[in-house]
Structures are given as C-alpha cells and as structure tokens.
Amino acid sequence: MPLVNFRDPSALADPAHRWIRPGVLFRSAQPFPAADAATAAHLLDHGIATVVDLRGEAESDPGDWAAAEAAGVDVVAARIEPTNDELARAMRTMTTAADLGVFYLLMAESAPQGLAAAVEAATRPGGVLVHCAAGKDRTGLLTALLLDLLGVPAEEIVADYARTNDAIERIWAGLADRNRAALNEVEAGRLVVPAPLLEAPAGAMETFLDLVRTRHGGAAGFLTACGVGAATLDAFRAKAAARTGAPEAAAC
Template structure:
C-alpha cells in the first residue's frame, strides 16, 4: 500500500481527482516513482505555474470531441504533446446497466473485451522513450482513466490489491461538489444514474479477474493486442527507476 498518502492527490488547477501513481510496490520489491505518471479528471488549466512543476511531456485525453468542446482544459498550450485518444464507453452502457449488481464492473469488462486494440494503443503511447512524465485523464478520472491506469499498474507487476486501492481513492475526491460543478455535457457521469458515480474496489477487481481468466494477466492482454514485450519492460523501468 502507499506509504506517502498525503502526496498522492495534487491540488493543482481546479482538479478534484489529480493523483500521482508513485510509491506502489512492484512484484520484485521496487516501487513506482513519484512524478512519472498522473491520473486526473478534466479541468481548465489557465495558469501553468503549478502544472509546470510536474514537467509533463505527454497528456492523453480519453474524451470525445463533444466532451473536449464542453470543457477545454487548456493543456494544449502548456504541454508539448497532447494526444486525443477517445475511449467512449457510452455504447456499452445499456448492456452493463441491465441487471448487473455491479454495473461499473460490467462496463469495465465490456471495455476490456470490446476496445482491446484501442486500449492497448493508448498504453503503447506511454511506453515511448520520451513519453513520461505523463498525465492520463478523461472527464472524472475514474472509468476510462481507471481502466487504463489499472492495466498499466497490473502489467508492470503492481498487486491487484494496490491496483484496486488506487482506483477506489477516486470515491474520496469525486464529491457532490464535483458533479455540481461540471457541465452536463462533460461526460463525467450520467446524471440520471447514481450507480455510475461510485468507485468501489470490487468494480476494478472484476476487470482484473477477467484479465487473468481470459488473457493470463494485464501484460499478456496488452501484448496480445500489439504492445511489444520490450515496450512494457521499458515502461516498467521508466516508472520505477
């Protein structure tokens, strides 16, 4: 588990859920480094002074065009490489919500099964030699971002327990104030469905179970969808050394 929890959430810009994924133990005892990979909700960054301290080289924005228009972040002017990589879960929502005791878990598994090449390509962007420090974000930093970050952490050897705990921290930060402050078109959650606003560890654990059962783990899932083994080795080294 994390040993430096006060450093994990970063009060930069108007974000609610900007977090550093440093200080998680990897399988062989090394730990992820602070300041290499961040996850976040979307916000407007109008002052680059605080953001400059992160030294970001890459931002991966998982939102679609309508979401970007509804809430422009301003990061294009502050970060050298801002990549739009839409990962739209909405076509999968109706099936996930239908009769499932864990609709978010069902949604994450559906993303895993239906968006494999796209998800792998997104993780592949992080394996480039000059990609880090990087920020991955969507609207709330919970669902699309949660799936991508879970795959990254699991693929480099972080335990399922810590992957689930990192995901569940979102529930502490996406408060009622967050949902009240965002534009309805931002895509952070369907305002009509409270079930989509949570972040229970069981939901991301459902994804991890399917990764193991159907693919032999996150690393095999990514390599099976086109990410080279050596690229994952590079990402592990870049995140831990």
C-alpha cells in the same frame, strides 16, 4: 483551477517504490472548466510532459488543454468511447460493483486502438497524465492495467482506484454542466446514472482485475491482444518500473 482527482498512483499504491517510480504516471479528471495558466504550471511543476485524453470526441473540446499545449505539454487523444450495443446493455442492467467491473472489461475490450495509443504515449519521456471525464472509470482501468504490468499487487491497485471516492462530490459537480449527458440516457426528462457509476467501489476494480487475469492472463496478455507490441511494453517497464523492482515486475 486545480485538477480534480489528481494524484500520482505510486503515492498510495506503492509508497515504498517497490514496483513503480514516482513522478512518471499521474491521473485526474478532465479540467473543470478548462486548463488555464495555473493548470499548465501545475503540470510542469510535476514534470508532466504529456497528457493522454481518453474521452470520446463528443466529450472533449479543443480548448480544454490549449493553455497546457501553449506551455509545451503534448496532448494525445486516445479515445475510449462507451458506445456499442453490448456496453449500452451492460450500463442499463448495472446494479452492483461487480457489474461495473464487467462493464470496465467490456469497455476496454471495445477500444483496443485507444488503449494501444494510451500505452504508447505512456512510454514518452517525462511524466504522463492520464484522464477521462471523471478520472475514475476509463482512467481507472488504464491505470490498473499499467500498474498490473509493473507487478503492483491487486489490493494496492484497488486501493488507488477507490481513492477517487475522496473527490467524488467535486467530480460530479464539475461534470454537471457538461459530460454527464454524453454518458447516460434520459428517462422521464432526467439523466439516469447507474448507482455503481456514482462511486468508485472497490469491488468493481477487483472484478476487473480478476477478469483480465482469467480471460487474458494479466495486463501484458490483454494489452498484447489490443495490439501493443512487446517493445512498447518493455519501454514502459523500463521507464516506470522501480529501479529495485519486485520480482513480479520482471516476470510480467
């Protein structure tokens, strides 16, 4: 079954390839229901050698990527789990796109080991696919950090994030029987999803990027605080930066 919300961010965020090389970074939702031989062939056709799974342990299943692993694709678990009390409060009080952006920062700050493992995996040879459950929130914040690390302008990062809205109905249909319960509380016998989480509002990513810059000086500072070494940051830039990259990429 085709991967939902699958794309190379360079196609929208940098179609002229000024900052990022095409074919090095991909994003998607989790496989619905599980990867099969056709999914594995799709990965290989795009040169994807590594899958980075950002989901929590309760959300994932060993069989999700078994067909891809059998085809030679490595799968790296880099867990980002929205489980602490501060995140729970932020989810309960979430009403605006800006609230969702704050939630993204809190989630990223709560999972330095997961982010560090994901960035390390992104330096591996070949294409790398990053995914969570919907391919929207955790995938969105990690993709944003990696694109910011390469100097991609904020407006282009936001545009790539918002493109998830094109697939939102298929995402929620795919999640309906599985992961939704792991991410939400039950009230009056029904799952409650904060309205901003039902979409990919541009304002959420704008807020997240603003907070990363004001609190951490940008993606490089934030990832360094997460324990990502300078050599790893340099390795990702060497792999993913456009050969004729813009000055911003070199200045990160």
